[in-house]
Amino acid sequence: MTTVIRQRPCNSLDDISRQLREAFLALRQAIATESPVVIVVSAPDLLGQDSLEGAALATGLVGLMRAATFEGSSKGWHVNVLAVNPEEEPAAEMIEIASQHGSLKGQILNLSSGQFGKIVP
Amino acid sequence: MIKPCALVTGAAGGLGFAIARRLSEAGYALLLVDMKPAVSDVAARLGSTGARFDHCVADLSTQDGISAVSDAALATGLPLHLLVNNAGITRDARLEKMSSENFDLVIEVNLLAAMRLTIGLSDQFVHGSSVVSLSSRAALGNFGQANYVASKSGLIGFTRALAQQWSPRVRANVVSPGLVDTPMTQAMPDDVLAKLVEKVPTGRIGTPEDVANAVAFLASEQASYVTGQVLTVCGGRSLAP
Numbered sequence: 001m002t003t004v005i006r007q008r009p010c011n012s013l014d015d016i017s018r019q020l021r022e023a024f025l026a027l028r029q030a031i032a033t034e035s036p037v038v039i040v041v042s043a044p045d046l047l048g049q050d051s052l053e054g055a056a057l058a059t060g061l062v063g064l065m066r067a068a069t070f071e072g073s074s075k076g077w078h079v080n081v082l083a084v085n086p087e088e089e090p091a092a093e094m095i096e097i098a099s100q101h102g103s104l105k106g107q108i109l110n111l112s113s114g115q116f117g118k119i120v121p
Numbered sequence: 122m123i124k125p126c127a128l129v130t131g132a133a134g135g136l137g138f139a140i141a142r143r144l145s146e147a148g149y150a151l152l153l154v155d156m157k158p159a160v161s162d163v164a165a166r167l168g169s170t171g172a173r174f175d176h177c178v179a180d181l182s183t184q185d186g187i188s189a190v191s192d193a194a195l196a197t198g199l200p201l202h203l204l205v206n207n208a209g210i211t212r213d214a215r216l217e218k219m220s221s222e223n224f225d226l227v228i229e230v231n232l233l234a235a236m237r238l239t240i241g242l243s244d245q246f247v248h249g250s251s252v253v254s255l256s257s258r259a260a261l262g263n264f265g266q267a268n269y270v271a272s273k274s275g276l277i278g279f280t281r282a283l284a285q286q287w288s289p290r291v292r293a294n295v296v297s298p299g300l301v302d303t304p305m306t307q308a309m310p311d312d313v314l315a316k317l318v319e320k321v322p323t324g325r326i327g328t329p330e331d332v333a334n335a336v337a338f339l340a341s342e343q344a345s346y347v348t349g350q351v352l353t354v355c356g357g358r359s360l361a362p
Binding site: 013016017020021024025027028031032045046047048049050051052053054055056057058059060061062063064066067068069070071072106121 | 221236270280282349
């Protein structure tokens, strides 16, 4: 069973703190049950194209994914990020790929439009 | 001639000291901020160079602390040209063992306090000023540092948004140090440190001055066309296998 963590609207520093903590706890729980994790973030926020808070949250979530992969890829932990257009849900097939494809670990899969030629953090 | 003011947080630490010294050489008057009272000693040590140093003891995780720093910056009577978000802590543990309290604390100090201070000072930045925030090569991932990695990665996103929202008045950039000679690395067993240095393509550990030079560059006129970027100062470690 895949654990899907979704970035929600973020309008304050408290929101950042709350959502990062919830993601951390969900990630820790998923690892304990050997469940793959997919974190869904806003693609424009990865580029800092929306709010200060949203950008800090989205890249913070990417950091969580990378830390978990660094620590647990050899143990079989499977954590990836899907970057999507605002208000969009990733297709079920993409969640399946991000959660189950064997060598796909610690990656940002960009499913959004308009990100060509930009540096992803 | 009125000197521009640079505000450096975490100034009581080794990296903060090196940054403050380098910026004083570049002609800044400095406001040194730390929650440790020892920051006054730093100001005294650097003050012997003849540059102007003020200091402020403040806890940046509180609104009172932000207000104290904001007031101190105004009290210098100098235009605020540079903020260096350098304050940071670690509370390392494997992900399964990390407490939510230590997760929250590192996010608060490393990420939220920097954001709170930057936003709190927004009215004081003059045209052409700059924010330089200290992230870490660890933002790309590191063992036992989920809290630290998330906080330092978040700082990069914040900077990217800041760069776009505050341009052209204020530039915002990040310096991401790799393995640097600090009390933390000095406390490592020699063989452990040697193995880490072996992985650095340039073949040596970084110095606080390497990091301070990067901060000074990004703050300078020479970097006036650079904003929203991450300058990784890691001897090439972020590329090596």
